[in-house]
Amino acid sequence: MTWDDQVKAGVVEFLQRYCMDQLHELREGSSEGEHVLYVSMRDLNVLLPDVHADAIEHPEQIFDDLFITVLRNIEELADDYSTRQDLDADVKPVKKLAPDYSLPDDIRVAAKDPSSEMKFSIGEPRGDRLQEQPLVSVEGICQQKSDPVPRPLEIHWVCGNCGVETIIPTGNKWDIDELRPNQCNACERKGPWNRDQRNEPYQEYQQIRVQEPPEEAENASNPREMLVDIKGDELIDNCNPGDRVTVTGMLIPDESDDSVLVNTRVEARDIRIEGETFEDLELTDEERDRIQQLADRDDLFELLQNTIAPSIYGHEKPKLGIALQMFGGVTRRDYGNRKRGQIHILMIGDPGVAKSQLIDSASEHAPRSVKTVGKGASAAGLTATAVKEKIGDSEEWTLKAGELVLGDKGLVGIDELDKMRDEDESALHEALADGRVSISKADIRTTLNARCSALMAANPADGRFNPNESLAGQFDLPDALLSRCDLIYPFQDVPDEEHDQKVADAVLDSVWGEGPGKEKVVADGGATIVDENGVIADDLLPKYVAYARRNFDPKGEDMKEKIKEFYLDIRGLGDDDQISITPRTLSAVRRLAEASARARLSEQVTHEDVDRAIDLVMDSLNRTIYDEDEGYNVDRIESGKPSQSQKRKYDEVKRIIEELAEEHDAGAPFGKAVDTMKEAGLENPEDLVEKLRKKGELYEQKTGHYRTT
């Protein structure tokens, strides 16, 4: 293709204004490795909108032909091409290249800084874009990455008759049969052919799979994805599973597929990892105003709590805990030690209660969230896995991210945690504690970020939750995992008529809108802040949380004494020979207090924040490790052993069964045994008998008659 002089002059001027520093670095002999000139699409759109539009439609013609043609005539870059007078003051001034420059032969041109016209969502229909505007920029999470493999750029065929070589470029083709010459140009025979592989030029090749970001996904548990081809050292291994990336490249039809239906993929020209900051949201002035108005309200925390699963009656404290979890504490580094800010919450209890709905609601409101079940929604499980996958026409190892990695810097909701796979257990522990997962599978060894906060729910191993038993004994969960949770909530489905009525009202009101009749709060612009049910507007909360997390890292040095005092008080409450709480409880209070300050959009943790945090932690401790007989005992969570008082109850049950069995040949009659136990002051004797039977310490000699073993 030939380009008219005016277009070429425009490109010269563009290079002179925007690319001179890069060209200086690229001058021949001055840099190693690949030679790529990155053209900012945004700048191109400012100076040469027509060329920009052409580049989106025909990227190869513009970058591989027009730009390269201009760069070959390097002396032109030394001339004065700044002919345009109509430019804004902020367009960069012209710099000229000294005439003795030369550029390397293998220089390539690639696009960076995607302009808004190039934006393409993974879920969008691809047909039109493929034909009309194939240069796209795609944002998403790198979900899978293959090992790099060398791929020939051209195949060298040597004619078996006359020995003359024919070279076929591989382009986008993978099938070797499609890359065979029709006939030898020298002797005109059709083969046989031998490959001269040693002299074929290679390029490193890698594939990644990018998944749409959770906030864009229509179906959070089944996000759509896009394959991305990566070629050349410059871009290989630039990102890891879990990274948020923006890929700029060509949308191309997938020629490695046999089907006539067109699969598409992106051939990357640039890959950028999005920055460390959690949110890149843009707020309007009106939204900023609504956020401030909400933060200034006296009933802020009540509103936050009400907004989590409003259709579920009660559970106020867990709801407030979950609301604070979204804001999170501040992650700090202390002499290289990472002190996590992420708050982890575990809900355990009878199936069918509110746990799943609380997870759903939190996932909906958190600005970045992933929802899954214990066994993992995909083959990658919760953490990551190495799988063999077809790349081109061979099978290669690829690293595939699971939900904890995909939820990096966000909230991961995990239901049915008890169904977690064994190999995920230790990885989950590492993710919760250190914010990363180590992968060592096949020949892949790496560490991936998993700085997520986890909201988890588990069902008891025996189907029903027994408040008299220690938690660890009833749930198939490792102690280490339980000990990483800042807040643990047992949920029990106890029949209670008054309570049931309120539950029914809450469920029905949430459908038919007969709300508690709270005052609706509206911003100046007319947008809702709080609706008539006392619930924060749907569109506002994720933005509020994101804004608070990005802008506020509250400090709490003044509160050290107060938190220490609380800790020492509780330590003093247990029996002498047992540990009431561990220093981890201190960290939980710290994180929750910071989250509370963040939620108020404050840089300073106050007494009220600490009180709020202590109240939540104490509530959770009262539900989990408190026992009337022995006070606070951390063993009730962290060890599968029955607690001291539990053991006393078991001993009593066994003694009663033993005595009755001596009087009855068939063994102790169940009804009589239960009555005797009730008289002895044991609660839920039926459960205790069943537990001991499962442990193998009692057996049923005959239906309804028990003996000790």
Ligand SMILES: [Zn+2]
């Ligand atoms: Zn030949």
